[in-house]
Amino acid sequence: MGERALCVIGTGLIGGSLIRAADKAGRTVWGTSASEGTAEQARADGYDVTTDLDAALRRAAEADALVVLATPLPALPDVLRRVGEVAPTVRLTDAVSVKVAVADEVARYAPRARYVGGHPMAGTAESGWAAGTAGLFTGAPWVVVSDDGADLDVWADVAELAWACGSHVVPAAADEHDLAVARISHLPHLLAAVLAAVGAGEPDDDLPLALSASSFADGTRVAGTRPELVLAMCEGNRDALLAAVDEALGRLGAMRGALASTGGLAATVQAGYLARQRWSATREPLTEHVTLRPGILPELRELGRRGDVIVGWA
Amino acid sequence: MGERALCVIGTGLIGGSLIRAADKAGRTVWGTSASEGTAEQARADGYDVTTDLDAALRRAAEADALVVLATPLPALPDVLRRVGEVAPTVRLTDAVSVKVAVADEVARYAPRARYVGGHPMAGTAESGWAAGTAGLFTGAPWVVVSDDGADLDVWADVAELAWACGSHVVPAAADEHDLAVARISHLPHLLAAVLAAVGAGEPDDDLPLALSASSFADGTRVAGTRPELVLAMCEGNRDALLAAVDEALGRLGAMRGALASTGGLAATVQAGYLARQRWSATREPLTEHVTLRPGILPELRELGRRGDVIVGWA
Structure with a gap:
């Protein structure tokens, strides 16, 4: 063989x-x-x-x-x-x-x-x-x-x-692969695109970008990937990507609700911190x-x- | 003086x-x-x-x-x-x-x-x-x-x-400052937290993290910040942060709709690419x-x- x-x-x-x-x-x-x-x-x-x-x-x-x-x-x-x-x-x-x-x-x-x-x-x-x-x-x-x-x-x-x-x-499994790459590769590209667009703000106001530092630079890095590459990658994985996007929307929506009502962000921030710790601890x-x-x-x-x-x- | x-x-x-x-x-x-x-x-x-x-x-x-x-x-x-x-x-x-x-x-x-x-x-x-x-x-x-x-x-x-x-x-202006930092500092922390949590997926499945590479690592870096620091920073800026979060939710929701209907992500990806280009071109x-x-x-x-x-x- x-x-x-x-x-x-x-x-x-x-x-x-x-x-x-x-x-x-x-x-x-x-x-x-x-x-x-x-x-x-x-x-x-x-x-x-x-x-x-x-x-x-x-x-x-x-x-x-x-x-x-x-x-x-x-x-x-x-x-x-x-x-x-x-x-x-x-x-x-x-x-x-x-x-x-x-x-x-x-x-x-x-x-x-x-x-x-x-x-x-x-x-x-x-x-x-x-x-x-x-x-x-x-x-x-x-x-x-x-x-x-x-x-x-x-x-x-x-x-x-x-x-x-x-x-x-x-x-x-094929479907587990597709959901995994939606989570760790395709969703990062889409969230980076959203963050870049929201962060940059209005075309006639450079104040936000002038104040931006490493949290914005790192969070938007992959938004600089050539759009046709991102589209080819993401659009072929529609079903799994929809599931990952819905999960992100659900978490963001819950956070929005908590911020507007009690003003509390602890659940969101804590979950993200633990997930990042899990990533750091990956053996x-x-x-x-x-x-x-x-x-x-x-x-x-x-x-x-x-x-x-x-x-x-x- | x-x-x-x-x-x-x-x-x-x-x-x-x-x-x-x-x-x-x-x-x-x-x-x-x-x-x-x-x-x-x-x-x-x-x-x-x-x-x-x-x-x-x-x-x-x-x-x-x-x-x-x-x-x-x-x-x-x-x-x-x-x-x-x-x-x-x-x-x-x-x-x-x-x-x-x-x-x-x-x-x-x-x-x-x-x-x-x-x-x-x-x-x-x-x-x-x-x-x-x-x-x-x-x-x-x-x-x-x-x-x-x-x-x-x-x-x-x-x-x-x-x-x-x-x-x-x-x-x-005080309010323009608050909206700017919500856009380029507070929102990046919250989106990183959401991405980390969605990316890590289920507790009993390490496949996503095992397949993760630099797009996930960079997109979640600030999710590793100590939660109390993130909370102190974000919770004091509630009104401006709500505006930035709503803008992100609006963009994500529109993208979700396009992905589910036509499958097209071009508008989202292109806007993110242009915004990141604008950031790169910041003089x-x-x-x-x-x-x-x-x-x-x-x-x-x-x-x-x-x-x-x-x-x-x-």
């Missing part, structure tokens, strides 16, 4: 880094880009990248390779239609930042593919082939979807790819070794909920 | 730093503490600090000194009753972080005091006499309240104290010199709204 060949669809920051990391780890790896310019650039850098999606998928089916979807979410239907046509039962994973939506698309367009979702949680502010590096995934968590019914053989392929790239595996994850066997998936999900990671086979 | 003596009520982080900074600048300065232990500590450090509030105020009236209120907001009524009794027409300012509430207390308990509010915007995570330093105010904005009717003579005293401490003067303040004369207060407030500062007399 350690020698499984790899076919990467999409050569942006994530796909491009994946091609470099897999190549460095000694894997046979080829990729496809929708852009001839990018494909040429990647070939000039010494990698096997084409614009011929069908040919790349056919080759994957013949080699029993693992196909990795590394395109933005909106591009998936077109790609998956080709998978369903050309390589219908291929081993398939992805590197998209939401998991339920991708599983739905796969079920719709390539229902026979042996799909196990993945999410390498690495990134930079940059994008595109040129921004990619072989070391992007080193030390990062790589979520591998562990819903009941997952194909353990492909699960193992994805885990070994993560390890080959220097990541550690975090097993999780280093235990690094586990596992053996795949029927019935193990609930145990794997429990391991992820404990905050632990899998680093190899037992 | 440069030699005006100073009487500082309260010897915590701010009052204690003020005593040290004024002493270092060559001023005659004495202070009072409610705690005999703190007064002894300050005397051991070579400063003129007593627990006898009445004596300190009497001395201020005799010397035509500037009295600075540097106690927490809840302690003000007791102090101001003594001012009204012992030194009713004294020159008076304060270093409390809200301005409308202090002005109300002064009007109630010491209505004849020549009061001009102030807010040196400096601080650390520490508190108490031992945490104070002469350099605490260096380079910091020091808001001097410039509402119509302010006593220009005392305004000048406060400005010169700010400069002597290394600060630059930001003139502002260095122009350093102005002014001459006090009747009718100048609206001009001073306008200068503050432009984000500029006053560093000396023209």
